[in-house]
Structure formats: C-alpha cells, structure tokens
Amino acid sequence: MSSRRGLWRSSQRGGTPWPWIVGVGCGAILLACIVFAILMKPLAEQGMQMAYSMTACTENLQSVGTALQRYRGDHGGRYPQTLEELVPTYLTDKSVLKCPTDSAVRREVSYAYTPPPGGAPANAIVVRCDLHNIAGQEMHIVLQADGKVIATDDKGVPLEERRRSRGR
Numbered sequence: 001m002s003s004r005r006g007l008w009r010s011s012q013r014g015g016t017p018w019p020w021i022v023g024v025g026c027g028a029i030l031l032a033c034i035v036f037a038i039l040m041k042p043l044a045e046q047g048m049q050m051a052y053s054m055t056a057c058t059e060n061l062q063s064v065g066t067a068l069q070r071y072r073g074d075h076g077g078r079y080p081q082t083l084e085e086l087v088p089t090y091l092t093d094k095s096v097l098k099c100p101t102d103s104a105v106r107r108e109v110s111y112a113y114t115p116p117p118g119g120a121p122a123n124a125i126v127v128r129c130d131l132h133n134i135a136g137q138e139m140h141i142v143l144q145a146d147g148k149v150i151a152t153d154d155k156g157v158p159l160e161e162r163r164r165s166r167g168r
C-alpha cells in the first residue's frame, strides 16, 4: 500500500517536470512568433505598398510611352515640349502623369521629362520617376527612348542587371 505512494512521491520530487518545461517552451516560442509577426506586419505592408506603387508607376510610364510614340508619329518624330502637351489628344487620363506615391496634392505631373536629342541611344532616359526607394535606397522608374520601362538604382544601373551580377 505504501509502496505505491512512495513511488509517486519519488517521481514527483526526483524526476524533472518535463511536461511543464515543454509547455512553457511552446508558449514562449508561440509568444515570440506573435511578437515577431506584429513587428513585421508594418514592414510587410510597406513592402506590398511599395511593390504596388512601383507596378502602378510602371504602368503609368508605359501609357506615357505609348502616348509619346503616337505624338511623334503625328509630328514627324518630334517629341512634345512638355508631357502636358499629350493631354487630351494622346493621353485622355491626365492622372497617368502622377505617380501613386506622389503625396504633393497640387502637383499634377510627378515625372521628370527630358526629350532626347536626335540620334540618342535606345536606353536614353526620356521620362523618370524619382519617388521610389527600397530599404532607404533611392531608385527610379524610367521610360527609355526605345519605349522600355525599367527600374534603376540611384546610379542608373537597371535593377535587373544588378540582380544578375549579384547572382554570379
């Protein structure tokens, strides 16, 4: 009769309370995960917001590129003096000239426009957006003379090329 009780007691005193440690450990890991998720959420949202704005900006510049092409088709290859000249004949929606990240309410055109001289290379930058950055590093969305829209870093190196050279 006493042997049973004795065994129970000895396991209580001498044995390590594993279930308790496992329980606390799991709880701590879960708590850490929750805290991590809460801390990362704004960063993830910021990243998604940025990805969205870059996509929207790229689409804007693609529309501007198409409008410029049509304008030049009608004007013997000449570029307009300003991007506003495209509105409304070649660009019906003027809001396309504003980057979604541009918070300046009164500004109607976010993009820097440099009509390239005749004989400019295919990658000459015609329209440029300076309002984007990745992890604090400035970057640009640009429309090239050949109509391509790409993202570059602050030195004008295409991000695609940077990724490729990093992978080497």
Ligand SMILES: [Zn+2]
Pocket (backbone or CB within 6 Å): 053, 057, 099, 100, 101, 129, 130, 131, 132, 141
């Ligand atoms: Zn932009």
